[in-house]
Amino acid sequence: MSRDLPDLTHLVRPGAEFALRVTPKASRDRIVAAGGVLRVYVTVAPEDGKANAAVQKLLAKSLGVAKSRLTLLRGQTSRDKLFRLE
Template identity: 70%
Template sequence: MADLSHLARPGAEIAVRVTPKASRNAVVIEAGAIRVYVTVVPEGGKATAAVTALLAKALGVAKSRLTLVRGATARDKVFRLD
């Protein structure tokens, strides 16, 4: 999993591309973009919750500090670090 602790600044907006139903949970940086792979299905917000937990772990912050700004039902999401 990629270490994203250098992005953990209050007020920072972090754009990610999500791939649900992946074979493994992972956070990687590809071509300068952050990609998050989760194994759960995109039903009822399960994938978004898994992405929040994985991203928080990669950033080294609590899940409660991440707020979803855009993309609740989209593959491209933007989180703000409070």
């Protein structure tokens, strides 16, 4: 696993929800878990859902699950997002 991705496999359970704060156009892709808040940094621009797709892929990799198991519930156009693990 990449050094910029924390091991979040302990959070994997059906129905789990993940609140994230996203920073698009970052210098590198990474996830920072600090103070109970997940901050996700992605290098892509927030256009046509590209940043959301990058966040979903990064979160799935960190959780060790298929990205198809993650559903964006809230925050399609916001920096604050809520994903659910199916």
